[in-house]
Amino acid sequence: MPEKRYLLTPGPTPVPPEVLAALAEPIVHHRGPDFRRTYEQCLERLGQVCCTAHDVLLFTSSGTGAFESAVVNLVAPGERALVVSAGNFGERWASMVSAFGADLVHLRYSWGETPDPEDLRASLADAGGAKAVFLTHSETSTGVVADVQSLAAVAADAAALVVVDAVSSLGAIRLEPDAWRIDVTVSGSQKALMTPPGLAFTAVSPAALEASRHGGGTRFVFDWERTRAGQELLDAPFTPAVSLVKALNVALGMLLDEGLDAAFERHVRLGRACREGVKAMGLELFSPDEDRSAVVTAVRVPNGVDAAAMLLTLRDRLGVQLIGGQGELKGKVFRIGHIGWFDLFDLTTALAAVELVLADAGADIERGAAVSAALDAYSAGARV
Amino acid sequence: MPEKRYLLTPGPTPVPPEVLAALAEPIVHHRGPDFRRTYEQCLERLGQVCCTAHDVLLFTSSGTGAFESAVVNLVAPGERALVVSAGNFGERWASMVSAFGADLVHLRYSWGETPDPEDLRASLADAGGAKAVFLTHSETSTGVVADVQSLAAVAADAAALVVVDAVSSLGAIRLEPDAWRIDVTVSGSQKALMTPPGLAFTAVSPAALEASRHGGGTRFVFDWERTRAGQELLDAPFTPAVSLVKALNVALGMLLDEGLDAAFERHVRLGRACREGVKAMGLELFSPDEDRSAVVTAVRVPNGVDAAAMLLTLRDRLGVQLIGGQGELKGKVFRIGHIGWFDLFDLTTALAAVELVLADAGADIERGAAVSAALDAYSAGARV
Numbered sequence: 001m002p003e004k005r006y007l008l009t010p011g012p013t014p015v016p017p018e019v020l021a022a023l024a025e026p027i028v029h030h031r032g033p034d035f036r037r038t039y040e041q042c043l044e045r046l047g048q049v050c051c052t053a054h055d056v057l058l059f060t061s062s063g064t065g066a067f068e069s070a071v072v073n074l075v076a077p078g079e080r081a082l083v084v085s086a087g088n089f090g091e092r093w094a095s096m097v098s099a100f101g102a103d104l105v106h107l108r109y110s111w112g113e114t115p116d117p118e119d120l121r122a123s124l125a126d127a128g129g130a131k132a133v134f135l136t137h138s139e140t141s142t143g144v145v146a147d148v149q150s151l152a153a154v155a156a157d158a159a160a161l162v163v164v165d166a167v168s169s170l171g172a173i174r175l176e177p178d179a180w181r182i183d184v185t186v187s188g189s190q191k192a193l194m195t196p197p198g199l200a201f202t203a204v205s206p207a208a209l210e211a212s213r214h215g216g217g218t219r220f221v222f223d224w225e226r227t228r229a230g231q232e233l234l235d236a237p238f239t240p241a242v243s244l245v246k247a248l249n250v251a252l253g254m255l256l257d258e259g260l261d262a263a264f265e266r267h268v269r270l271g272r273a274c275r276e277g278v279k280a281m282g283l284e285l286f287s288p289d290e291d292r293s294a295v296v297t298a299v300r301v302p303n304g305v306d307a308a309a310m311l312l313t314l315r316d317r318l319g320v321q322l323i324g325g326q327g328e329l330k331g332k333v334f335r336i337g338h339i340g341w342f343d344l345f346d347l348t349t350a351l352a353a354v355e356l357v358l359a360d361a362g363a364d365i366e367r368g369a370a371v372s373a374a375l376d377a378y379s380a381g382a383r384v
Numbered sequence: 385m386p387e388k389r390y391l392l393t394p395g396p397t398p399v400p401p402e403v404l405a406a407l408a409e410p411i412v413h414h415r416g417p418d419f420r421r422t423y424e425q426c427l428e429r430l431g432q433v434c435c436t437a438h439d440v441l442l443f444t445s446s447g448t449g450a451f452e453s454a455v456v457n458l459v460a461p462g463e464r465a466l467v468v469s470a471g472n473f474g475e476r477w478a479s480m481v482s483a484f485g486a487d488l489v490h491l492r493y494s495w496g497e498t499p500d501p502e503d504l505r506a507s508l509a510d511a512g513g514a515k516a517v518f519l520t521h522s523e524t525s526t527g528v529v530a531d532v533q534s535l536a537a538v539a540a541d542a543a544a545l546v547v548v549d550a551v552s553s554l555g556a557i558r559l560e561p562d563a564w565r566i567d568v569t570v571s572g573s574q575k576a577l578m579t580p581p582g583l584a585f586t587a588v589s590p591a592a593l594e595a596s597r598h599g600g601g602t603r604f605v606f607d608w609e610r611t612r613a614g615q616e617l618l619d620a621p622f623t624p625a626v627s628l629v630k631a632l633n634v635a636l637g638m639l640l641d642e643g644l645d646a647a648f649e650r651h652v653r654l655g656r657a658c659r660e661g662v663k664a665m666g667l668e669l670f671s672p673d674e675d676r677s678a679v680v681t682a683v684r685v686p687n688g689v690d691a692a693a694m695l696l697t698l699r700d701r702l703g704v705q706l707i708g709g710q711g712e713l714k715g716k717v718f719r720i721g722h723i724g725w726f727d728l729f730d731l732t733t734a735l736a737a738v739e740l741v742l743a744d745a746g747a748d749i750e751r752g753a754a755v756s757a758a759l760d761a762y763s764a765g766a767r768v
Contacts, residue, residue, distance in 0.1 A: 012623065015411050029705050032705060060582050064604070064622040065445070071604075077602070190623060196625060198627070218602070220455075238447070238448040239395065240581065244628075
């Protein structure tokens with residue numbers, strides 16, 4: 001039998017066949033009417049999924065390109081930028097802000113901690129304010145989802161522009177940029193939006209757009225105003241990845257058909273099912289045991305188990321792709337993703353496979369408990 | 385019958401079904417062995433197609449992103465950069481170099497002129513040299529293909545780093561960066577490489593890479609050393625567009641199976657067939673009537689014909705997508721692309737459709753001559 005593969009990572013994530021089929025359609029010209037219709041609909045749907053009435057600027061890029069656009073459009077060399085970090089992607093904000101010559105104020109937590117709005121208030125007061133504050137909604141390296149609503153309120157009160165990395169959270173967890181005073185929301189195609197990697201975007205407030213017009217650093221491809229002006233005429237400034245835009249448009253339609261509230265509830269239930277399954281197996285969670293952590297579940301590697309060997313066995317013997325820890329968590333945790341095109345049985349597959357491999361490796365695992373606990377937790381329904 | 389569509393533009397270009405099929409394959413993780421094998425093969429094939437023994441750095445981006453990488457890795461604000469321009473894409477080099485704060489020396493020709501190495505020698509001497517010289521191999525807006533071998537020799541003699549935009553020429557026209565003293569070759573997936581837009585790359589000489597390590601402007605996503613270091617471990621620094629990389633790898637395999645020399649000869653014959661057909665119809669060429677102009681044929685719009693209306697009729701009534709003039713050539717020329725997955729019958733389609741529309745519009749067109757002339761010119765074989 002041809003091998004079946006299970007991609008159960010927090011990105012890239014599985015892509016539905018309808019979306020894959022759109023990728024295989026013949027190429028259309030990016031200035032022709034077929035593409036313009038798709039482009040217009042895709043931008044409009046992105047606005048709905050981003051819960052914003054303002055512009056969403058679409059780039060042909062990995063998610064990091066959209067990060068870069070936020071830095072170079074808002075912060076000039078020498079201007080102060082405050083970064084809150086508690087893991088790999090927060091650290092990326094800090095590296096990037098430094099690379100572009102900003103005066104970095106770094107509110108740095110240990111990996112796995114949850115940022116506290118009061119710490120941010122104190123940091124901003126100590127620093128005498130900042131041009132922009134860079135936050136991470138879902139820290140994919142640790143599984144922590146921050147309370148960006150509270151963090152954004154503190155930053156906005158201090159008159160900073162608020163930038164949020166929502167790469168792995170958008171479409172999975174509620175985020176309301178306009179209501180929560182978030183100026184810039186950064187995300188990409190390859191996580192909860194069920195599309196291959198290659199497209200990234202920033203939802204920008206009028207204040208952020210205005211700030212970029214009169215400030216920021218040097219830029220060209222990632223210039224917001226150039227992109228906004230092109231989008232207004234449905235005439236992208238540079239040849240976009242037409243196939244990926246078509247695919248994203250299909251995927252966004254599927255997400256909106258499900259409904260954002262229903263998708264958020266599904267993700268809460270998936271997260272809960274995953275955590276209950278992990279705990280029932282006798283394993284210890286690294287990520288918080290809370291409904292908000294609905295993107296990825298990070299699990300401590302049991303004593304005596306070689307994480308790398310375990311992940312290779314899962315992948316090469318069982319066809320199940322999970323992912324290990326990044327940076328300082330390498331070897332200490334493994335992660336199960338559950339964003340995007342995921343249902344309960346993706347999690348029972350993940351849990352059953354982990355149980356099998358750990359039991360074979362001689363770990364002290366309570367057999368059969370994980371899948372049952374996941375089924376129960378999922379069926380109990382969400383109390384969102 | 386479902387409408388048949390003919391995409392006969394110089395980019396995006398038609399994509400073979402084998403390449404489209406690769407796009408529709410299930411997503412693989414970018415750090416897993418399946419993708420690493422594809423990534424390694426794709427990078428190796430890119431080296432072969434770029435005729436270089438050095439690194440080819442692959443970005444998830446439109447072609448302009450690879451342009452930007454060349455500017456920000458080589459030229460610091462205030463450093464002198466000489467741009468040779470004779471059309472839209474040369475002008476883009478100038479805009480970009482200025483946007484990043486370089487001291488621009490602009491050797492600027494009218495659109496449609498062919499740059500002269502002696503002019504470049506004089507400009508470099510007048511300016512007292514430059515850190516880098518930016519050239520355009522195929523100026524897609526005019527159909528002119530420059531003698532970049534001679535231009536590069538002049539720039540290299542003046543100790544400048546030589547950067548060539550080969551977006552629409554790579555894989556269609558001979559280009560030998562290592563032999564011709566070109567330091568940086570910039571190209572993308574969506575032209576002669578028969579892949580959808582979304583990937584771009586730069587082939588970099590050791591001297592260019594070394595210069596970037598100690599100089600250039602601020603950058604992050606487009607930093608060459610970060611990309612090179614990642615590629616060395618087959619571990620891209622940012623999530624690449626895995627589907628497009630798979631597709632590009634298939635397309636590069638098809639191009640190498642044909643053989644670069646055979647592909648170059650095919651493009652010469654296609655260009656000749658297109659020009660002979662256009663002339664036989666009684667139309668006037670805008671692009672040069674020479675074998676090197678094998679990317680796109682620019683044709684003057686006959687007196688009394690509305691170019692925009694003609695192109696709309698071609699597209700909406702006949703399903704044939706050609707493209708008009710850009711910038712100052714808008715309304716004055718139309719263009720027929722013939723790079724990548726093109727054969728003789730794509731050109732007979734283009735020529736027959738143009739004949740039909742112009743005859744219907746009452747233009748004085750010699751009926752039936754174009755297709756015959758194209759067939760004859762193609763069959764006569766190439767004298768490359």
